[in-house]
Amino acid sequence: MHFGLSEEQEMIVSTVRSFVENEIYPHEAEVERTGQVPHELGMEIKQKCLDLGFYACNFPEEVGGAGLSHMDFTLVERELGRGSMALTHFFGRPQNILMACEGEQREKYLLPAVRGEKMDALAMTEPDAGSDVRGMKCQAVRDGGDWVVNGSKHFISGAEHADFFIVFVATGIDETPRGPKKRITCFLVDRGHPGFDVREGYNSVSHKGYKNYILTFDDCRLLDAQVLGEVDGGFAVMNEWLYATRLTVAAFCVGRARRCFDLAVQYAAERKQFGQPIAKFQGISFQVADMITEIDAADWLTLSGAWRLDQNLPANREIASAKLYASEMLARVTDTTLQIFGGMGLMDDFPIERFWRDARVERIWDGTSEIQRHIISRDLFRPLGA
Structure with a gap:
């Protein structure tokens, strides 16, 4: 590298x-x-x-x-x-999961999305199925040559602007030695499709204006032509195209942390107490030193994961490490920046309190910190049979 x-x-x-x-x-x-x-x-x-x-x-x-x-x-x-x-x-x-489009799907979904003529939104999360993807209850059953979908999704970002949705739905159950496992299929669903409704979701304190929506399916009929990938092949599509999205969260966290850090350094150099800039005090300067060290470490973890993908090397653990560390780093950096700003950090005259609130969700979406630790530890112990 x-x-x-x-x-x-x-x-x-x-x-x-x-x-x-x-x-x-x-x-x-x-x-x-x-x-x-x-x-x-x-x-x-x-x-x-x-x-x-x-x-x-x-x-x-x-x-x-x-x-x-x-x-x-x-x-x-x-x-x-x-x-x-x-x-x-x-x-x-x-x-980028749209690269799995085939035949007419390319003209209807993939190419218009790339050209900016249509916008998409990804829908996996449900009220009872966040990290546990196989726990989803939104399901599709065969009825003649169609699929009939019932259930709901929530926390769906970008839905207000989406012309179509990439939706993961349970389409059956396999009995395995470790218990029943749901089969998952990915569907492409147009806004306004009969039986499909999109409504505004919850009021989040993180990322104002970047809203989350609730999707509901009520006897919604879909065709085989709307299946993205193979029937019951949702996990294969997911594993090929989606896991690298954790890398984009890590990259976002690094960028946000650097903006926050720049504000903290500038403020510490200008703000005076006891007749000198507060940057002169070790209580401040040592915190700044810790911040830049953590930001750089998260940056290199993230770029290393991207580099491994470009080299066609295994990167699942490395990407999980980047997402875990960068999201938790951002929480520490925003909190420290707020502390350096003191009371003014909580006022909306500065964007610090916004960065502080926004940072909290990064440890939750696209796989919680606990899920990332599970991925990392599983990758380490699985070769040893543990």
Whole structure:
């Protein structure tokens, strides 16, 4: 692994950071205040991303994407992490699981998503099935040549803007020596499809404006043509395309932590107590030293995971380590930054309290810290038969 960035990678970092600073930062306070992203603003950001040539940059050139490597795309996500998630959502990165589309699905879903003509949303989580994916109760049963789906999903991000949904549903049960296991199938479902409803979900204190939605299926009939991948092959699709999304969470956390760190250092250098900048006090300077050490460590863990993917090396454990460490690092960095700002850190005159609140969810979604520790330990002990 080379530790320096290429000239092209430096350009990617510079371009995306400039975009975030100029197109995202100016609107963050208003989105935080209202909890909304005006439709016109979202479409404006989306168009500027298209004009920049970065829309769907996580897709290969053969389908119209920018063809970035895992490392390049991780750098993009790291810089986007500096900005409001509600706004950077429109810096389009469709779910790369859409590469599993075949036949007419490519023209109906994949290519329009890459071109920015349609937006997607991923739906797995249920009220009783978060980390336990096989515990999902939303199910599809055969009825003639159709599938009839009943149940619900919740915590679905990006649903308000989605033209179609990538939904994982239970489609049967296998009896195994370790007990029954549900078979999972992935479906592509259009907004407005009969029997399918999308409604606003819960009011979260993290990432205002980046809303979560509830999906409900009431005798919703789907065709085999709407199956993404193979029937009962949902886990295969998941394992091939989705597990690297944890890497994007890690990258986001690194980017957000660096923005927070920059604010902390600037404030500590300017804020005076007892006649000198508070940066002169070891109580502050040592905390700053710990912060940058942790940020750099999380950054290299994350880039290492991306590098392994590009080398076609096993990366499951490394990505889990990056997601675990980076998300917990962000919690410590935002908390320390707030402490350095003192009482002002809790005031909405500064974005610190927002970063502090936003950081909390990173240890939960895309696999909790406990799930990441399970993945890491399983990877270590399984070869030993334990």
